[in-house]
Amino acid sequence: MILFDFDYERAATLEDAVAILARLQGEARALAGGTDLLPSMRMENIKPRLLVSLGAIEPNEPEMLADGSIRIDALSRLASLENSSLLRDKVPMLAESAHVVGSNQIRQMGTLGGNLCQETRCMQLDQKHDYQFVAPCFKRGGDCCYPFPRNKRDICWSVYMSDIAPALIALDAEVEILGEAGRRRIHVEELFTGNGLKPLKLGQAELLRAVFIPQRPRGYTWGFHKSTVRGGLEFGMAVIAVALQIAEDGMTCADARIVIGAVREAPVRLAAAERSLKGVVLDEKRLAQVAAEASREANPLPHHGFTKRHLMDNIRVYLRRTMAQAIGRARSPER
Amino acid sequence: MGIALSDLAKGGVAAKTKSRTRLISLCVNGEWHEVAVKPRDMLVDVIRDAIGLTGTKASCESGICGACTVLVEDRPVLGCITLAVECEGKQVQTVEGLADGEKLSGIQEAFLDQGAVQCGFCTSGMLMSATALLRRNPKPSRQDINKALEGNLCRCTGYNSIVDAVLQASAQGGVKAVMK
Numbered sequence: 182m183i184l185f186d187f188d189y190e191r192a193a194t195l196e197d198a199v200a201i202l203a204r205l206q207g208e209a210r211a212l213a214g215g216t217d218l219l220p221s222m223r224m225e226n227i228k229p230r231l232l233v234s235l236g237a238i239e240p241n242e243p244e245m246l247a248d249g250s251i252r253i254d255a256l257s258r259l260a261s262l263e264n265s266s267l268l269r270d271k272v273p274m275l276a277e278s279a280h281v282v283g284s285n286q287i288r289q290m291g292t293l294g295g296n297l298c299q300e301t302r303c304m305q306l307d308q309k310h311d312y313q314f315v316a317p318c319f320k321r322g323g324d325c326c327y328p329f330p331r332n333k334r335d336i337c338w339s340v341y342m343s344d345i346a347p348a349l350i351a352l353d354a355e356v357e358i359l360g361e362a363g364r365r366r367i368h369v370e371e372l373f374t375g376n377g378l379k380p381l382k383l384g385q386a387e388l389l390r391a392v393f394i395p396q397r398p399r400g401y402t403w404g405f406h407k408s409t410v411r412g413g414l415e416f417g418m419a420v421i422a423v424a425l426q427i428a429e430d431g432m433t434c435a436d437a438r439i440v441i442g443a444v445r446e447a448p449v450r451l452a453a454a455e456r457s458l459k460g461v462v463l464d465e466k467r468l469a470q471v472a473a474e475a476s477r478e479a480n481p482l483p484h485h486g487f488t489k490r491h492l493m494d495n496i497r498v499y500l501r502r503t504m505a506q507a508i509g510r511a512r513s514p515e516r
Numbered sequence: 517m518g519i520a521l522s523d524l525a526k527g528g529v530a531a532k533t534k535s536r537t538r539l540i541s542l543c544v545n546g547e548w549h550e551v552a553v554k555p556r557d558m559l560v561d562v563i564r565d566a567i568g569l570t571g572t573k574a575s576c577e578s579g580i581c582g583a584c585t586v587l588v589e590d591r592p593v594l595g596c597i598t599l600a601v602e603c604e605g606k607q608v609q610t611v612e613g614l615a616d617g618e619k620l621s622g623i624q625e626a627f628l629d630q631g632a633v634q635c636g637f638c639t640s641g642m643l644m645s646a647t648a649l650l651r652r653n654p655k656p657s658r659q660d661i662n663k664a665l666e667g668n669l670c671r672c673t674g675y676n677s678i679v680d681a682v683l684q685a686s687a688q689g690g691v692k693a694v695m696k
Contacts, residue, residue: 182556182577183558185556186534186554187535188536215599216597223578234602285667286579286593287667413666413667414667
């Protein structure tokens with residue numbers, strides 16, 4: 182139950198929704214699936230005066246454009262992504278990343294745009310505050326940080342836990358943002374500020390409209406892994422997305438994109454690890470060495486009870502296995 | 517304590533907002549109901565309190581446990597994080613809509629046969645998730661069932677008999693009724 186009153190308006194189009202959001206200047210929130218927003222409102226982390234429902238707007242099916250890129254409506258339900266035959270066939274990494282989100286009910290409700298625009302999470306933040314905390318933390322507008330008491334006011338080490346964002350960044354996807362001034366397109370990795378207090382570079386009256394995935398290059402292969410404790414219905418302790426491009430000889434790595442999610446305020450792209458993979462022959466020893474360096478480069482924040490050491494070990498082991506999985510996929514006949 | 521009280525007063529933005537109650541119509545189990553709801557009323561509360569169908573349970577109320585699962589337009593959704601106003605004019609099916617009068621549905625019979633009901637609090641959500649699964653995939657594997665029911669927690673931990681019950685209901689053989 183949400184303990185405060187708010188108003189509700191249903192937008193007929195995304196443009197209407199943007200107009201309403203602009204009129205209320207930050208006191209309104211867009212409601213798509215609600216699986217992140219409504220629990221946050223229940224915990225009173227977010228207290229909008231008005232919810233603008235996007236529920237009446239029907240998303241388009243994912244479609245292939247003339248240049249080989251794929252357009253996915255931001256309002257697409259996650260369940261429709263994991264079950265889409267186009268995505269399963271062309272960008273299986275995206276379908277897989279949608280498949281591991283939350284539970285079946287969450288995927289039936291939650292949308293792609295909502296998944297990207299989710300709030301960062303922290304064990305201390307994500308509970309009703311009157312339960313055990315007296316003063317609000319920085320993110321709630323207070324003046325302390327419970328998990329990191331020495332943090333300054335402008336630093337919030339809450340963790341951005343989308344499973345889909347790392348996959349989209351590894352795929353070099355772009356998002357189309359609709360605002361009052363019209364549409365603009367940015368790369369998914371530019372969507373994040375890296376500041377837990379305000380994780381997204383979105384204005385008060387801006388909404389995600391669509392996600393574009395460029396055509397995959399020749400020799401492209403992928404690996405995806407979400408580390409969890411139970412294996413379902415939970416946020417990841419680390420999410421690993423790897424996109425490799427294998428050269429003609431089938432052994433050398435021509436290009437690599439490695440993204441680790443759920444360990445910092447934004448998904449982390451491992452630039453040094455990508456560089457050290459480029460142009461080298463991928464054997465087991467090399468992968469182990471790159472994974473060990475990468476786990477240090479990722480520099481994970483301790484979150485949800487996992488220590489930094491534990492997360493680094495997790496990334497080291499699973500990044501190596503995910504890269505090996507990607508290479509195995511490239512060499513197997515069916516892909 | 518002084519800090520907390522003053523912060524509560526500061527945080528009281530919502531007190532200024534007075535939302536309007538509106539009439540919405542919902543089709544629950546084939547029957548249209550007109551209910552007065554506020555925007556903040558959740559679907560599960562409306563189904564239980566306004567419509568009076570208490571088979572659907574509200575448990576964690578934050579979208580974790582799945583006890584409040586109902587089918588909205590044949591999709592399993594969590595009633596505790598769905599606004600009732602969002603469901604205006606939609607078809608909702610709850611656990612009460614599974615049985616045909618006194619005759620239980622196949623999945624309900626299977627739950628009884630397998631002893632899949634312990635304290636019973638998760639059962640209505642489990643039944644709705646399983647119903648949605650069987651409609652989409654009439655012959656699920658054990659793995660498919662685990663994946664489809666991952667959003668329903670059973671604190672009695674009787675998962676094996678629940679998965680057996682769904683397998684039994686899908687009539688694929690290999691599972692014997694234990695309670696008959």
